Amino acid sequence: MPDAVREPPADPIAAVTHPDPWPYYRQLRETRPLYFDAGLQLWVASSQAAISEALHHRALTVRPPGEAVPAALQGTPAGQVFARLVRMTDGDFHAAHKPAVVQSAQRWTLSDVADASKAAAADLLPRLGPNELMSTLPVQVMARLLRVPDRQLETTCRQVQAFVQGIAPGAPETAVALASEAAGALMAQGQAEGLDAVMAANRMALMQQSLDATAGLLGHTVLMLRQHPVLADAADRSLAAMRAFVSEVERQQAPIQNTRRFAAQALQLAGQPIGKGQGVLLLLASGNRDPALNPRPDHFDVQRSDRRSLGFGAGAHACPGVAVAIETVAAGVMWTRAGGRFDACFGRLAGFRPLGNARIPVFDN
Numbered sequence: 001m002p003d004a005v006r007e008p009p010a011d012p013i014a015a016v017t018h019p020d021p022w023p024y025y026r027q028l029r030e031t032r033p034l035y036f037d038a039g040l041q042l043w044v045a046s047s048q049a050a051i052s053e054a055l056h057h058r059a060l061t062v063r064p065p066g067e068a069v070p071a072a073l074q075g076t077p078a079g080q081v082f083a084r085l086v087r088m089t090d091g092d093f094h095a096a097h098k099p100a101v102v103q104s105a106q107r108w109t110l111s112d113v114a115d116a117s118k119a120a121a122a123d124l125l126p127r128l129g130p131n132e133l134m135s136t137l138p139v140q141v142m143a144r145l146l147r148v149p150d151r152q153l154e155t156t157c158r159q160v161q162a163f164v165q166g167i168a169p170g171a172p173e174t175a176v177a178l179a180s181e182a183a184g185a186l187m188a189q190g191q192a193e194g195l196d197a198v199m200a201a202n203r204m205a206l207m208q209q210s211l212d213a214t215a216g217l218l219g220h221t222v223l224m225l226r227q228h229p230v231l232a233d234a235a236d237r238s239l240a241a242m243r244a245f246v247s248e249v250e251r252q253q254a255p256i257q258n259t260r261r262f263a264a265q266a267l268q269l270a271g272q273p274i275g276k277g278q279g280v281l282l283l284l285a286s287g288n289r290d291p292a293l294n295p296r297p298d299h300f301d302v303q304r305s306d307r308r309s310l311g312f313g314a315g316a317h318a319c320p321g322v323a324v325a326i327e328t329v330a331a332g333v334m335w336t337r338a339g340g341r342f343d344a345c346f347g348r349l350a351g352f353r354p355l356g357n358a359r360i361p362v363f364d365n
């Protein structure tokens with residue numbers, strides 16, 4: 001660990017799993033806020049100005065031009081679902097369907113979410129280790145909110161996990177086949193409720209989108225509660241206080257460290273010419289530590305009056321699940337801590353999952 005800490009990450013993708021990526025992000029921001037990384041063959045944006053401009057740029061899209069669905073998924077049931085997700089589409093299709101997805105993701109009260117999170121924690125904590133718990137709890141919370149019957153919760157969570165694994169870049173054919181099978185079953189759940197194909201796909205996406213991102217938020221909340229015991233005691237006093245703690249964790253640690261955009265046509269970004277088809281990696285985590293976005297950005301300050309975060313995206317693709325994600329983590333963590341089960345569950349930090357965009361802690365059992 002000490003050697004790895006001393007050596008800066010090799011590139012912005014390696015930064016996601018580096019023990020301390022923050023000085024590297026700072027150096028990028030200060031010396032080359034938008035540059036072309038020849039090794040990654042991607043433009044890299046690290047300042048809040050370049051990232052925000054990219055997130056609001058109409059010609060920067062979430063998929064490469066001419067490849068709406070990744071080649072490995074084309075012609076499969078998983079690919080058919082992928083093509084209908086607001087997360088993966090732009091233009092008229094996205095504009096037509098995003099409002100209904102936002103409405104659907106924001107139909108619950110905070111107390112609905114807190115109840116679902118406590119119920120999921122009570123079910124899962126006694127039988128799962130910390131890493132499996134982090135991945136399963138957010139999906140089960142969303143499944144409960146979507147009124148999946150108790151007897152189907154376990155299978156539904158497994159199917160969502162299979163879908164996520166199968167649509168990941170480079171997934172083997174067997175994983176794609178399992179994702180297609182899972183997509184069929186999850187689509188049938190939505191269609192049985194009378195949803196059309198687009199809304200059924202985006203209903204399952206609410207469970208899918210909550211998986212890695214909320215697992216990361218939960219894991220970092222565990223780490224920061226340990227690192228700041230006095231603030232943790234204050235957060236334990238009320239759900240509102242824990243919510244503020246989790247919001248600051250999200251800003252400061254940014255579980256989704258980066259996202260990508262592709263130039264649908266030649267364009268200018270932060271004064272630089274970007275060629276049609278070129279990709280841009282947006283370092284959301286670095287943007288959150290830019291003093292132009294937040295004063296004293298490295299400081300963990302639960303009381304921040306004007307907290308700003310790019311960690312949930314911005315612009316047309318802004319995350320509609322912010323409140324659900326924060327409440328899921330705040331209520332689940334509070335319930336676990338109040339019962340004295342917290343320290344017994346999460347062991348030592350052993351590293352981070354080998355992912356290129358989400359920074360998700362791995363704990364010893």
Ligand code: HEM
Nearest residue numbers: 086087206209210213214259311312313317319321324325
């Ligand atoms: C219950 C939990 C969650 C749900 C239901 C959810 C849902 C979604 C959906 C449907 C989108 C796509 C919106 C669109 O493309 O128009 C999205 C985007 C996004 N979400 Fe979430 N999300 C959740 C948790 C989180 C968490 C915990 C984070 C990070 C801390 C996060 C970060 C993002 C980001 C960065 C985007 C934008 C990606 C981009 O523009 O490239 N989400 N989310």
